[in-house]
Amino acid sequence: MVRAARLLPTLAVFILLLTLAIQPSHAQQLNDIRQTLADRSGSLNEIDDDLAKQPLTDKLAGQIRDQVERTLDDLNGVKDDIRRLLAPVRTQLAAMGPAPEEGQPAETGQVARERDRLNERAAELEGLLRQGDTIQARAEVVLRQLSLERSATVAAELLQRGPSPLSLEVWRKGLQEASAIASELAHRPVLWWQAARPAVVGWKPYLTVLLALIITLALGALIRHRLKARYGQRSDIETPSYPRAVMAAAIVGLTDSLIPAASAYVLLLLLHQTGLVPDESAPLARGIAMAIIFYSIVGQCARAVLAPQKPQWAIVPLDADRARKAGFHTKLLVAWLSLGTAIWIATEPFRPASAEVSMLFALLGNGITAFFLLPFLGNWLWKQEKPSESGEGENPGTSHLPLLRLFIILAVAAIPLSALFGYANLSYQIASGVVLTAILIGGLLLARTMSNAFVNAIFAPAGKGGWISNQLEITENGSQSIGFWFGLLIDFGLLLLGLPLLLLVWGVPETVIAYGAAEFMQGFTVGGMTFQPVSLFWAVVIFALALIAFRFLRKLLNQRVLSRTRLDVGARHSISAALGYVGFFIALMLAVATMGLDLSNIAIIAGALSVGIGFGLQNVVNNFVSGLLLLIERPIKVGDWIVVGGYEGTVKRISVRSTELETFDRAEVIVPNSELVSAPVVNWTHKTRIVRVTIPVGVAYGSDTRLVEKLLLDCAKDHPDVLSYPAPFVVFMAFGDSSLDFQLRVYARDTNYFITVTSDLHFAIDKAFRENNVEIPFPQRDLHVKNPERVVEVLRNGSKKQSEIPPQGSDD
CATH class of the missing domain: 1.20.58 (Methane Monooxygenase Hydroxylase; Chain G, domain 1)
Known part of the structure; x- marks a missing residue:
């Protein structure tokens, strides 16, 4: 031990020297x-x-x-x-500290150095x-x-202008070169077959390709059958819910496009791997495969969304006739675009072509694209229901459709016109922009619909199958609020995803998009604090996850811990509410830390806002502080029977701003917390739930008062909800005008039985008095008339006049 103690200083010096040696100077x-x-x-x-x-x-x-x-x-x-x-x-x-000024004592030499x-x-x-x-x-x-x-x-x-297709020379040169390209393309399959004959490469590559294709088709068919049978657009379901229809459209679109797209991709990959496609035929094979993939994915997804054969499964607001018509024209357009994709990829070795060929391809190809786009601009697709005189049937969200239609008409018209005037590149850009924009917007809307349907399904109210809402005890209003904010977050995310893609579709260079994205990611500065979109996004996510975690912890505390204690309902609610406030504060601090904000700047802003809060929001702050005092001091708690400001009822909920009071008529009264702190409040259950019930009773003069006392006490003692201690007692209150006034005073074991005990005692007293001949008198009044003769005379005259009136229906 002594030797080890002596080695400790040496070891410490060695570690220090080693650290200094490792660290760079x-x-x-x-x-x-x-x-x-x-x-x-x-x-x-x-x-x-x-x-x-x-x-x-x-x-x-x-x-x-x-x-x-x-x-x-x-x-x-x-x-x-x-x-x-x-x-x-x-x-x-x-x-x-600062250096000494002139006239002050100078620093020592070591300090100055x-x-x-x-x-x-x-x-x-x-x-x-x-x-x-x-x-x-x-x-x-x-x-x-x-x-x-x-x-x-x-x-x-x-904006580069080429030769105009209005010139015959352009057509002559263009057609001549196009014929040569077409002849070369037509000869490519022959060259392909000659280069990949079985005698040259053997049968093994063909068997490999065939086996892989069979396996892909079999797996695709199995997956398609299983998914569509369970989640697809089934004919036996007549009125599916919208989330179910959205999920079915996604499943059908995915499974129907899976087999041809996957088969084309696997076939193309294997042809390249096995060497069955020579280099000069690779663009042709790639073009055919991409055309099949494009037609399968876009065409089948459009068919699943429109559901022309099963209109109850459509997720777009089109009737069956318009859905079938839209499906037919979509199929024609997608088929032509697939063919154009194949031609464009297959002619890659022949580019750059001459200006005449490029102009003819732009005029003919883009003109045919515009021709297939024209049916989508007809009234059959854009017509709106006429609103009735009462305003029903009018959809305010469709007011922008005429302007959107006009913009699309101008864009489609510009496709052949720009090519006709010699702007081939512009024509290509407009044509591809219109088509790809429609595909992009359709895909984003489908993703948005599916995401919102998924969020609404998992956060459905507890009574409507929402497991998460049931676990976290989220009310229906809370579920709607969560759905709204999640939907807003989804829209923001899709906007961030779609905007760069939309710019890319319309020819904005990737460099420009990347520069704009970098500038956007740097964020914006407010009051010396920098807010970055990514940090804001993660702050919102962390804040939501933290709130959900504390909500779940709060439920566990209520069900597993507090429910097994002897604390009353109000105390359990106060502890649970305090945990909720602490969780909110921690979630807020985590979000602030995630955004990387300087808390000193927040303190300065908070100090500046305190003046405005003092003047404009003083009632809100007063109610908030009063709510905290109610939870800490607990003058009232959940379940208490209180009377405040002319309202009487049971406390149902205490929040940071107000308290919810339910009256005995089942009306909800929202009482500001400041009123509960500053105004007198009658709390029937503050210390105990025992309540005194007073029954006033009057009996006729001459009744046996001791018998009355005995009957009243017997009625009280026979009631199961009346306590024996404190014991019931009877008070002889007064000799009234019409009766002998008594009061039966009993103590009910719980305020919940106040009304029922009062009613039961009334029934019992009435029965006991009837059985023992004890009379409950009516009020008695003595009337003194000063001139009785005059009253008799008036009554007689009135009777006489009444007898002189002829009866109804007589001839007089």
């Missing part, structure tokens, strides 16, 4: 930082040279963008290292940090310049 770290900054500056110089020497193509723009983004990542890392080295230096300088050393190091690090900022700004300028130049290049290509 300050000078070495600075040299590495300078070298990295120099390398990144050199990379930007090389990029400037590349941009000056060669034209900016898509490939070059992508390479430069990747290189600049790597440079920015390296710069961010270097700047973080500089800040990490600069932080302790600034801390030491702050601890030393240490201050100079720290200031020199801080200046050096701050200079490197500014150098990194300069290089970063230069890199951002390169990205911006790259984006602008690429946008200008694309715009110039779109």
Whole structure:
């Protein structure tokens, strides 16, 4: 033990020296930082040279963008290292305080030298940090310049005018070259077969391809049958719910397109792997396979969504006739687009073609595309129901449809017209933009519908099959609120996904989209705080997950812990509510931490808002604080019978702003918490639930008062809900005007039995008095008339006049 104790200092010194040896010195770290900054500056110089020497193509723009983004990542890392080295230096300088001014005592030599050393190091690090900022700004300028130049290049290509198809010479040259291309394409299958004959390659590759194709078809057919039989558009279901119809459309679209698309892909892959496709025939094979895949996926999904043969399963607001018509024209359009896709991929070796061929392809191909798009602009698809005079049948969400239709008509008309005037690239862009936009919007709407249906299904109210709502005790209003916010989050996510794709479809260069996305991801600054979209998204997700976790923990606490204690309902509710508030606060802090906000800035903003809160929201804050006081002091609790402000009832819920009171007429009264704290409140069940019931009774004069007392006590003692202690008793209250007034005072064991005990005692007293001949008198009044003769005379005259009136129906 002594020897080990002696070795401890030596071991500590060894570990310290080893740590110092492993860690790089300050000078070495600075040299590495300078070298990295120099390398990144050199990379930007090389990029400037590349941009000056060669034209900016898509490939070059992508390479430069990747290189600049790597440079920015390296710069961010270097700047973080500089800040990490600069932080302790600034801390030491702050601890030393400001340097002494003239006339003040000078610092000691050691302190002055240490201050100079720290200031020199801080200046050096701050200079490197500014150098990194300069290089970063230069890199951002390169990205911006790259984006602008690429946008200008694309715009110039779109507006580049070629030969007009109105010239006969263009048709002659174009048709001649197109005939040569078509002849070469027609000869490709022959060359393909000659290059892949069995005598040359043997039968093994063919057997491999055939076996793989059979396995793919068998597995696809099995999966299709199983899924459609259970989740598909079944004929035996006449009125499916909308979530069920959405799921069935997804299953049918997926399974019907799975077999041909997967088979085409597997066949193409195996043909390449086995060498059965020569290089010169590869574009033709790839074009045929992509055409099959495109037709299968788009056509079958459109058919599943429209459901023309089973209109009850349609998820779009079209009747059966319009759905069948839309399905027919969609099938024609998709077939032509599939054929065009095959031709475009197969003619890849012949590009770039002459201007005359490109113009003819643009005019004929895009003109046929516009022709197949025309039926979708007819009134049969865009007609709306006429609203009635009362306003029924009017859908405010369809007011934009005429404007959208007009925009599509102009776009479709521009497809052949732009080609006719010589703008082939513009014609291609408009045609592909219209078609791909329709496919993109349809896919996003289908994804949105499926996502909302899924959210509404899992967060359905507890009484309607919602398992999560049942587990977390979420009310119907809560389920609707959760569905709304999740739907909003889904829409935001689909918007972020669809907007770049939409820009890409309409020819916006990838460089421009990437630059815009990078700028968007950097976020926006408000009051010195930077909000980034990704951080906001994760903050919302973490906040929601934390709330759900605390909600589940709160339910476990109520069911597994508090329910087994001897605490009353109000105490259990207070503990549960406190856990809910703590959970909300923790979830909020986690969300703030995820966004990376500086809490000092939040404190400043909160201080500025406190003035506005003091004037404009003082009632809200007052109610909130009062709610906390009610939960802590518990003058009232859930289940209490209270009387406040002229309202009487049972406390059902205490929230942070108000308390929900249910009257005995089943009316809900929302009482602000501040009124429960500041105003007098009668709480019948604050300390105990025992309540006194008072029954007033009057008996006739001459009744046996002791018998009355005995009968009243017997009625009280016979009731099961009347306590024996405190014992019931009878009070002889007064000699009334018409009766002898008594009061029966009993104690019911619970306030819930107040009404029933009162009613039961009334019945019992009435029965006992009848059996013992005890009379309950009516009120008695003595009337004194001052002039009885005059009253008699008036009555006689009135009777006489009444007898002189002829009876109804007489001839007089």
